[in-house]
Every structure is written in C-alpha cells, then in structure tokens.
Amino acid sequence: MIPAVMLAAAGPEDWVPVRWPGGPLEVLRRSQTSTAPVDAAVGQVLPNWYHPRTLTLLENTPVNCLLVTWSTGAERSVESEQWKLVAAYARAAHQKGIAVVGLLYPGADPDLAAASAVDAGLDGLALEGEFRGNPTIVTELRRALCARKSSAVVIPLGSQEWLRPDSAWPILGTGEGVAPGIRVLSESDAAAATPTSEPWIDSNIWLIRSLRAWGGERPVWLGYELANPAEADYARAIADSAVAGGRWVVSLGDELRAGLWHEGAEALAIWSRIAVGLSFFEQHREWRGFAPVGPLGIIQDLTGPHRVISGENLNLITRRRIPYRLIDRARLARAALEGLHAVVATDLAPPTGVERELLSAYVEDGGLLVAGPSWKGAAPGSTGYILRQLGRGTILAYTQNPTDPEALSKDLPDLLGKENLLVRLFNVPSVLAQVSAGPRGAPLLLQLVNYASGPAESITVRVAGAYRSARLFRPEAPPLDLKIDKSGAKIELTIDSVAVCAALLLEE
Amino acid sequence: MNTNRTNMTRRQLLAASGISLVSLGSAAPAAPLAPVSIGKIAGYDQDLTRLLAEQFDQIGGIAKLVAGKTVAIKLNLTGGGRIGSYSAGQTHWVHPKLVGACCHLLGRAGAKRIRLLEGAGRGDSLADKMLDAGWDVPALRSAAPVVEFEDTNRLGRAKRYSRLKVAKPYVYPAFDLHPSYEETDVFLSMSKLKHHEECGITLTIKNSFGIAPNSVYGDDAGVDEPNENPRRGREAMLHLGRRQPPKSAPQEVDFASERYEGYRVPRICVDLIAARPVDLAIIDGIESSIGGEGPWVKGVRYANPQVLLVGRNPVCTDAVATAVMGYDPRASRGQLPFRSTKPSAPDAPQYAENPMLLAEAVGIGSADLARIDVRGVPIKDALYDFESRRKP
Numbered sequence: 057m058i059p060a061v062m063l064a065a066a067g068p069e070d071w072v073p074v075r076w077p078g079g080p081l082e083v084l085r086r087s088q089t090s091t092a093p094v095d096a097a098v099g100q101v102l103p104n105w106y107h108p109r110t111l112t113l114l115e116n117t118p119v120n121c122l123l124v125t126w127s128t129g130a131e132r133s134v135e136s137e138q139w140k141l142v143a144a145y146a147r148a149a150h151q152k153g154i155a156v157v158g159l160l161y162p163g164a165d166p167d168l169a170a171a172s173a174v175d176a177g178l179d180g181l182a183l184e185g186e187f188r189g190n191p192t193i194v195t196e197l198r199r200a201l202c203a204r205k206s207s208a209v210v211i212p213l214g215s216q217e218w219l220r221p222d223s224a225w226p227i228l229g230t231g232e233g234v235a236p237g238i239r240v241l242s243e244s245d246a247a248a249a250t251p252t253s254e255p256w257i258d259s260n261i262w263l264i265r266s267l268r269a270w271g272g273e274r275p276v277w278l279g280y281e282l283a284n285p286a287e288a289d290y291a292r293a294i295a296d297s298a299v300a301g302g303r304w305v306v307s308l309g310d311e312l313r314a315g316l317w318h319e320g321a322e323a324l325a326i327w328s329r330i331a332v333g334l335s336f337f338e339q340h341r342e343w344r345g346f347a348p349v350g351p352l353g354i355i356q357d358l359t360g361p362h363r364v365i366s367g368e369n370l371n372l373i374t375r376r377r378i379p380y381r382l383i384d385r386a387r388l389a390r391a392a393l394e395g396l397h398a399v400v401a402t403d404l405a406p407p408t409g410v411e412r413e414l415l416s417a418y419v420e421d422g423g424l425l426v427a428g429p430s431w432k433g434a435a436p437g438s439t440g441y442i443l444r445q446l447g448r449g450t451i452l453a454y455t456q457n458p459t460d461p462e463a464l465s466k467d468l469p470d471l472l473g474k475e476n477l478l479v480r481l482f483n484v485p486s487v488l489a490q491v492s493a494g495p496r497g498a499p500l501l502l503q504l505v506n507y508a509s510g511p512a513e514s515i516t517v518r519v520a521g522a523y524r525s526a527r528l529f530r531p532e533a534p535p536l537d538l539k540i541d542k543s544g545a546k547i548e549l550t551i552d553s554v555a556v557c558a559a560l561l562l563e564e
Numbered sequence: 565m566n567t568n569r570t571n572m573t574r575r576q577l578l579a580a581s582g583i584s585l586v587s588l589g590s591a592a593p594a595a596p597l598a599p600v601s602i603g604k605i606a607g608y609d610q611d612l613t614r615l616l617a618e619q620f621d622q623i624g625g626i627a628k629l630v631a632g633k634t635v636a637i638k639l640n641l642t643g644g645g646r647i648g649s650y651s652a653g654q655t656h657w658v659h660p661k662l663v664g665a666c667c668h669l670l671g672r673a674g675a676k677r678i679r680l681l682e683g684a685g686r687g688d689s690l691a692d693k694m695l696d697a698g699w700d701v702p703a704l705r706s707a708a709p710v711v712e713f714e715d716t717n718r719l720g721r722a723k724r725y726s727r728l729k730v731a732k733p734y735v736y737p738a739f740d741l742h743p744s745y746e747e748t749d750v751f752l753s754m755s756k757l758k759h760h761e762e763c764g765i766t767l768t769i770k771n772s773f774g775i776a777p778n779s780v781y782g783d784d785a786g787v788d789e790p791n792e793n794p795r796r797g798r799e800a801m802l803h804l805g806r807r808q809p810p811k812s813a814p815q816e817v818d819f820a821s822e823r824y825e826g827y828r829v830p831r832i833c834v835d836l837i838a839a840r841p842v843d844l845a846i847i848d849g850i851e852s853s854i855g856g857e858g859p860w861v862k863g864v865r866y867a868n869p870q871v872l873l874v875g876r877n878p879v880c881t882d883a884v885a886t887a888v889m890g891y892d893p894r895a896s897r898g899q900l901p902f903r904s905t906k907p908s909a910p911d912a913p914q915y916a917e918n919p920m921l922l923a924e925a926v927g928i929g930s931a932d933l934a935r936i937d938v939r940g941v942p943i944k945d946a947l948y949d950f951e952s953r954r955k956p
Binding site for chain 1: 645646649686687688692695696697698700793795
C-alpha cells in the first residue's frame with residue numbers, strides 16, 4: 057500500500073482543513089449527542105455525504121484536507137461500515153491530492169482506530185473532544201501507528217491543556233476558541249451588531265498567537281464549530297485565524313451542506329465565497345511567515361500557575377490594538393528584547409536569576425519592564441503598581457498577584473505612549489489588527505479583521521516610519537494602491553471600507 | 565477677551581443694586597433676552613449650511629460678531645462609545661457635518677481663526693478623538709481659513725491656566741481653565757439636544773461642564789498642583805464634592821454646602837457659563853438620543869428630532885430647546901425633566917436643579933418663553949416629545 061501522505065499533494069504544514077463529517081457513524085453520533093439536524097431532509101444528507109460527488113465541491117478551492125468521521129467507540133458493525141465507506145472515499149480523495157484525517161471521539165479504541173486508519177490509508181487521526189478518561193490515548197495512538205509503520209499524523213483538537221511544546225505533533229490544534237464576532241454591550245434599537253456599536257470583540261487572534269509562539273514553526277488549527285452560522289461568519293472565522301498565522305478548521309452548517317448536496321444555487325454561492333476567503337490567505341501564504349512587530353514584548357509562560365490569566369492578558373491587549381511580540385519564556389534571550397519599548401513579564405512569577413539579570417540589563421539600557429509582585433520592590437497587598445528607576449529605564453511592578461488583565465491592558469497604552477505604538481488605527485470599534493513584517497523588518501503588513509455584521513468604514517491608519525507605497529488587499533476586490541499622507545516621522549492613510557478582512561502592505 | 569457686554573452690565577447692575585436672587589421658578593424680568601431661531605431639517609445630508617446661515621441671519625447675523633475675530637467653539641463630544649448602529653455624531657456628540665458647516669459659515673463671515681475645543685481622551689489629541697469617531701478631520705481643517713483643534717482637558721502646549729472669575733458664584737468663585745477659553749473674542753457653545761442621567765437634560769449650559777479641565781478638576785488632580793496626565797473624570801470632585809481642586813486653583817465658596825450631584829452639577833455649570841460667557845449657542849437636535857447623555861446610560865436610545873437651534877443667549881436658547889423637547893423650561897427641581905434617572909437608594913434624593921432658572925437668577929439670561937423672541941419654525945411645529953419616547 058502506498059502511504060497516503062505521498063499521494064496527498066501537501067504535507068500537514070500546508071493542509072487547508074475542512075470538517076467533512078458523514079456516514080452512518082456520524083448519524084449515530086449526532087443522535088447520541090442530541091445534535092441531529094432538526095430538519096429530516098437535512099438529516100438525510102449526512103449518511104450519504106461520502107459519495108464521490110461531494111469531492112467535486114473541492115475543485116477550484118484551496119481545501120486539501122478533509123476531517124472525516126472515523127471512530128466513536130460505537131458498535132463494531134457500525135464502525136466497520138463507516139471505515140469501509142470512508143476508505144473508498146479516501147481513495148477517491150487521494151486521487152485528487154486531498155488528504156483525509158479521521159476524527160476520533162471519546163470512547164474510540166486507539167488500537168482499533170489506528171489499525172483501521174492505516175488500512176484505509178488515512179493521512180492522520182484527529183482527537184476531538186475531551187479524552188479525560190483516557191489521558192494516554194495520544195501515546196497509544198502513536199505507538200499503534202508506528203507499529204504499523206504508518207506516517208499518519210495525530211492531531212489534537214481537544215483542550216489546550218493537552219498541548220505540550222515538546223510533543224511530536226506536526227500540528228498544534230485545539231477545539232477551543234470562540235466564534236468570532238462582536239457583542240453589543242449598550243442597549244439599542246439596532247437588531248444587529250454594526251461597526252458603529254460599542255462592542256466586545258470575541259476573537260481568537262490572541263490564542264493563535266499564543267500557541268504559535270509556544271509551538272514554534274508548527275501550524276496551529278482551531279477546531280471550534282459555529283452555531284447556526286450566517287455567511288459572513290465563515291469568512292470572519294477564516295480571517296480571524298489566518299491573520300494570526302493559524303487555520304480555522306472550516307466547519308459547515310448542516311443546512312449549508314444539505315444545500316450543497318442538492319446543488320442549490322445559494323449554497324454553492326456561499327461555498328464559493330468561503331473558498332474565496334480561504335484562497336485569499338493561501339495566495340498570500342508568505343504572510344504566515346511574517347514576524348509580529350510592535351513596541352511591546354510579552355513574555356509568555358504557558359506552564360506557569362496562571363495560564364488563564366496569561367491568556368486573558370493577551371486577549372485584552374489584542375483588543376486594545378497594541379502591536380506586540382510574544383516571547384516564549386523558554387526562548388527568552390537578549391536578542392528577543394531588542395527594539396522593544398516595554399516588556400511585560402507578569403508571567404514570570406517569580407523570574408529565575410538568569411531572567412532577572414537579563415531583564416535588569418534591558419531596563420538599564422532604557423527599557424520599561426512591567427512585572428508582577430514577585431519582582432523585588434513591590435509591596436504585596438497594596439493596590440496598583442510601583443515604579444522604580446533602574447539605570448536609564450523603569451521597572452513597573454504591579455502589587456496584585458496575579459496581575460489584573462483589565463488593569464494591565466488599560467495601563468499599557470499610557471505607559472507606552474500612544475505615539476510609540478508603531479501603528480494606530482482610528483474609527484475601528486469593531487476591528488482588530490495584526491501587525492507583522494517580512495524578513496529584516498520589511499515590508500510592514502497590517503492585517504485587519506472586522507467583527508461586525510456591517511462594513512467598517514473610514515478607517516484612518518497612522519504608522520510610524522517612512523513608507524513610499526501602501527497597497528490594500530481584500531478578498532473581494534483587486535489590490536488597491538492607497539494615497540499616503542506624510543506627517544513628520546509618520547504616515548497616515550485612509551481605508552474606505554473593510555467588509556470582513558483586509559491587509560495593508562507598506563513598502564519603504 | 566470679548567465677553568457679552570450686555571449680560572455683564574446687567575449682572576453688574578444686579579450686583580451693584582444689592583437685589584437678592586429672585587426665587588427660582590418665577591420670571592426674572594431683569595434677565596437678558598436674545599432671539600432664538602429654530603430650524604427643521606431631515607438629516608445631516610441635507611443642506612445644513614444653508615439652514616444654519618438662515619438661522620444666523622434670523623438672530624441678527626454673525627458678521628459683526630465674528631469678522632476679524634478669533635472664535636472658540638466648545639463642542640459636545642462627551643465620552644466615547646456608540647449607541648447601537650449609530651455614529652456618536654448621530655446620538656450623543658454634535659455631528660461633524662454641523663461642525664463643518666458652522667466653521668465654513670464663520671470663515672465666510674470673516675472669522676480669522678476658529679478653534680475647536682473639547683477634552684480629549686487619555687494621551688489623545690482632539691483631532692485624534694475625532695478621527696477615532698470617523699470624522700473627516702482634514703475636511704474640517706479646510707472648512708475655514710484657519711481651523712485649530714485643542715484638547716482643553718490639560719494645559720498641553722499652553723504655558724499657564726487662565727483664571728476666570730464668577731461674579732455671583734454658586735459653588736466656585738473662579739475656575740482655572742485652558743487659556744483657549746480666555747484667548748478668544750467669541751465663545752460659541754455647540755451642544756446636543758439630549759437627556760442627561762443626573763441633570764435631566766443636556767443643552768448649552770451643561771455643555772460648559774466640559775470646559776473644566778480634568779487636570780485641575782479631575783479626580784486624580786494633584787493636591788497642590790494640576791495633574792497634566794489626567795486619567796480620571798470629574799465625578800468625585802465636581803459631581804460629588806468629595807475633594808477640592810488643587811491648592812493652586814480656586815476652592816469652593818462653601819465646603820459645607822450640599823454634596824448631592826443634582827444640586828451641585830447644575831450650579832457648577834452656571835458658574836462656568838458665568839466665568840466664560842457664551843456668545844453664540846447652537847444646539848444640534850437633528851439626530852440625538854433619549855434617556856441619557858451617552859451609551860453608558862442604560863436604556864439610552866436613538867432619537868430623530870430634526871431640529872437645530874441657534875441663539876445668542878445660552879439661557880434663552882436652552883429654554884426654547886427645553887420646550888422643543890416637550891418640557892417646561894421653568895419647571896422646578898424634581899419636576900420633569902429635572903430629576904435624576906440614575907439608579908439610587910430609595911431614600912436618596914432624585915432631583916436635579918433647573919440650570920436655566922439658576923442662570924436666570926444670577927442674570928445670565930431669561931428662561932421665560934413668553935419673553936423670548938422665537939424665530940423660524942414655531943415651537944409647536946418643532947416639538948419632539950422626548951419624555952413619551954423614553955424606553956419604558
């Protein structure tokens with residue numbers, strides 16, 4: 057048997073995944089989890105989904121990896137029927153250069169699932185949901201696959217707690233994440249969220265950045281599913297992950313899939329636009345390699361005692377649109393601190409001697425260190441923070457442990473000085489941004505995601521530096537060169553409208 | 565500084581005569597009067613410049629007032645945020661198109677310099693605050709030969725605060741204000757026609773609350789000196805009187821006076837318009853909000869009164885605006901609209917003083933509709949009943 061991954065055109069690092077559940081096992085699973093489609097006509101599509109004609113939907117799209125229903129630990133007869141069906145489907149998919157990954161749910165037998173996956177030529181197995189009752193399943197799966205000399209990969213799609221930086225997983229995935237969008241906090245007459253609302257933005261940008269900083273070069277997948285998605289929700293979920301360098305495992309609603317099955321014009325049009333959204337980021341895949349830039353460095357320790365707080369810090373700082381670089385604690389070095397106005401080190405609780413020495417040197421050279429109470433000089437129990445000069449720089453130590461993320465994110469723009477933020481956006485209540493740069497710091501890339509249901513308009517962008525060209529990329533329109541207004545050491549330009557996402561490439 | 569000479573003379577006369585303040589609620593025949601123009605317009609995309617020009621003409625024209633002069637405009641850009649699907653200018657801020665039309669007409673009338681004034685957010689310039697609301701700042705800058713932007717919440721590039729005195733003070737005998745409020749020939753207040761959670765309504769008089777710099781009157785102002793990096797509002801100091809301004813600034817007349825904000829805030833606003841008299845008042849009621857002064861007030865909602873008011877006297881203008889909102893401008897404290905809608909303890913006071921009567925009592929202007937010359941659209945035709953449109 058030829059290994060499936062050799063037939064698939066791309067390796068895991070280039071997989072563009074879509075959830076593609078179906079078959080009798082999926083029908084059973086949905087029934088057991090009370091998630092079966094309410095509409096019987098829609099439900100009838102599920103058992104038939106692995107007909108070869110659904111593969112034609114993938115033509116002219118960048119999708120090259122299907123996540124199929126594989127094992128739930130159901131009765132052997134049902135699982136066998138499923139495996140037989142999927143094996144045939146996988147063969148057809150492979151002929152089109154499409155990888156197939158089997159989804160395992162809690163209850164699945166790892167040895168049996170691995171054996172059947174190898175027999176079916178699957179390219180990998182993804183662990184969906186909580187496997188708390190079987191914490192060693194990953195090891196068992198890998199062992200079972202290795203025993204059969206399979207190069208199929210194992211992809212976690214459960215809790216983040218599972219993830220280990222030293223794991224051999226080629227993809228860091230999690231089923232966690234939020235459906236991106238905005239929540240209007242003020243009461244209003246408006247029924248829908250709009251860019252002019254006062255929103256709380258639900259985004260996964262911080263999460264992907266956190267995992268990427270932690271996991272090195274590995275791709276990051278978010279496997280959350282959307283509840284009753286509208287068309288724009290797909291595009292937003294794709295963009296929300298992609299601007300941060302990750303991938304959302306596209307998950308189609310039952311009704312949309314039923315529409316696709318019946319070749320409905322509206323469903324096909326939506327699918328086509330989803331493909332446009334995916335293609336946009338695949339056409340610019342080099343952006344994934346751009347390094348985040350900004351005046352702020354944040355040292356992250358996901359193995360520390362306050363992982364949730366650490367994540368909330370990133371979430372809120374992202375929402376404040378402060379461009380930042382994440383530094384994984386294990387990679388903290390002098391070079392990682394170069395060029396930063398300030399470094400947040402509240403995750404270092406406490407810092408080691410080496411870390412303290414390194415950060416002290418950074419401060420003495422003129423930097424601002426934002427630390428927690430474990431940094432000497434802070435008085436536990438008092439409120440706020442204390443400031444201490446060290447050399448040419450300053451140490452700001454919060455007195456509360458753990459540091460209040462809301463306070464930290466509110467204080468940072470003042471501490472940094474808004475004029476030092478590198479990039480400032482105006483009139484963007486519903487927009488979050490990702491700032492990164494190509495090799496050697498150029499070009500500068502500003503990616504925007506609009507989380508509102510209507511377009512974000514009249515956005516002013518102010519960037520520190522001298523740039524001679526600014527080109528705007530949007531999935532739905534050809535590239536557009538924007539007029540640059542120079543103002544001292546900064547430039548300003550206006551983006552007329554962002555529907556869901558846009559990227560601004562600035563060349564010096 | 566060109567103050568309102570007529571007002572000052574009457575106030576001086578009042579002060580010199582030793583006449584005690586008239587009882588609130590009864591008409592004050594001595595209070596100055598000026599005509600007020602009401603205009604109706606469907607929206608900001610209509611010919612706003614033409615309407616505003618007509619309204620300026622209806623109150624006697626502005627050429628004599630502004631030609632060759634510096635005009636400072638205190639805008640109402642309170643707080644941030646948005647109400648539902650509407651821009652800030654459609655609900656709780658004055659609208660940028662009205663500001664642009666006004667600047668254009670002032671420039672056309674010969675104003676040599678226009679300064680847009682308002683407190684900006686932490687670390688932001690006023691122009692940045694406008695940009696952040698989607699305003700076309702370059703267009704505004706080019707609406708007249710010289711249009712400048714000044715954040716008056718702190719000293720900024722200015723060297724010192726201007727001390728402006730209050731002839732007959734209620735709470736403060738004088739204020740330390742940004743010098744832009746003194747170094748102007750004409751002071752224009754542009755406010756929004758809307759409710760206010762603590763004071764009932766927000767019009768021209770209330771708009772002056774924002775001229776008090778946070779550096780001096782903010783809750784994190786220094787004990788001895790202003791704090792030029794203010795990060796907090798004026799609640800503890802001005803609303804509730806829990807602390808005094810820095811020692812460098814004038815202190816309250818009576819530290820033992822009532823601390824309730826419904827009592828204090830209207831009085832402080834009147835003190836402020838006495839310290840920095842308003843020469844021209846514009847109230848933007850084309851689109852607005854009901855139920856509060858901004859999106860942070862629970863239940864606040866969009867309104868579409870389609871009215872624009874212009875007058876030379878802030879009290880007269882506010883009185884007519886109050887009537888357009890469907891209220892009695894001579895209502896006593898505690899009567900609608902002068903009551904707080906803020907959630908409070910059952911035994912806590914709920915009233916708000918009527919600032920127009922307070923201002924009338926110290927001779928700034930008349931709140932007596934029977935005496936005010938209303939021009940343009942009659943009040944009955946401009947009426948937009950705010951109270952009936954409150955969210956139940």
